[in-house]
Amino acid sequence: MSTEKTEALVIRLADFSESSRVVTFFTRDFGKISALAKGAKRLKGPFEGALDLLSECHLVFIRKESSALDLATETQLIRRFQPHGKNLSSLYAGYYVAELLDGLTLEDDPHPHLYAAATDALLRLSLEDDHRLPVFQFELRLLHEIGHLPSFEACEICGRPVDSGETARFWVSQGGLICDKCGRPEYEHTSIHPETISVLRNLLRPSDVSSPSDPSLSSSSSLPLPPLASRELRRLLTAAIAHILERRPKMLAYLKF
Structure with missing residues (x-):
């Protein structure tokens, strides 16, 4: 086990017990991780209210070598997501x-x-x-x-560059544009x-x-x-x-x- 530090976005929350949660983070340095945050529901604790959905935080966590969940030990809030106005x-x-x-x-x-x-x-x-x-x-x-x-530059069937002035098609199974x-x-x-x-x-x-x-x-x-x-x-x-x-x-x- 090793202790790691990184910046992270909270992208999913799930209740684990009366006081704890399983949190899915998307981190800058480790990609997506799932970690147990013990005591995350308590008003006071090591997470400082930084585990709201879409919050960005400094994260400290312990990596587990097995298939067990990582363990989040501390977060410090960087920015809480606040949608524009009442939109x-x-x-x-x-x-x-x-x-x-x-x-x-x-x-x-x-x-x-x-x-x-x-x-x-x-x-x-x-x-x-x-x-x-x-x-x-x-x-x-x-x-x-x-x-x-x-690909949005050339036709996926004939390979001809798609001119910016022409109407093309998009067919997902072809993986890009199809010329006229x-x-x-x-x-x-x-x-x-x-x-x-x-x-x-x-x-x-x-x-x-x-x-x-x-x-x-x-x-x-x-x-x-x-x-x-x-x-x-x-x-x-x-x-x-x-x-x-x-x-x-x-x-x-x-x-x-």
């Missing part, structure tokens, strides 16, 4: 971030860039009244980090219009020229998001995520795009 969509969007982190990441698989993307998304959901761009950007980073980001020439009649309902492709590519534009494979998630808060692009992005990303989860994410039922 329930921002609250539900925060819960959606937690659902995706829990459902699409593996135990003990660190993704520090994804941790940064999640904390960035939650901060923006606290500051901005429109939840759509923070959610879209987080979903794209998540798919990128776990190796399931579809390769689109068959059964793909008609999956149309992705030029303005949506433009928005999508802007969302994926690198923030650092030295890291061209790293999508930007913090420089597009003022990016225009036309209604058509919002609807098509939602359909595209829902299809990609549901394909991996093998179900539609539950919190999407509460979000409007």
Whole structure:
């Protein structure tokens, strides 16, 4: 057993006893972990009220070598998630971030860039009244980090680059865009219009020229998001995520795009 320190987001809580909880954390250095927090329900204790859902904290925990739960021994609050104003969509969007982190990441698989993307998304959901761009950007980073980001540059059938001015198709089983020439009649309902492709590519534009494979998630808060692009992005990303989860994410039922 070893004692570890890291920064963490609380992404799930489950009662264990009258005074304790099992907490699922998404950590900066260790990825997703599940830990027993003894006395977490007490008003006074080593957790200082830092175990609310979506709270960011400094975490101290003891790693177990067997299949037993890790043991959380101390937390110090960094930031508590506060959705923007009285906007329930921002609250539900925060819960959606937690659902995706829990459902699409593996135990003990660190993704520090994804941790940064999640904390960035939650901060923006606290500051901005429109939840759509923070959610879209987080979903794209998540798919990128776990190796399931579809290709949005060339046709997956013929390999021809998809021009930004043409209407393409998106078929999740193909793993990306299908150009207009390769689109068959059964793909008609999956149309992705030029303005949506433009928005999508802007969302994926690198923030650092030295890291061209790293999508930007913090420089597009003022990016225009036309209604058509919002609807098509939602359909595209829902299809990609549901394909991996093998179900539609539950919190999407509460979000409007």
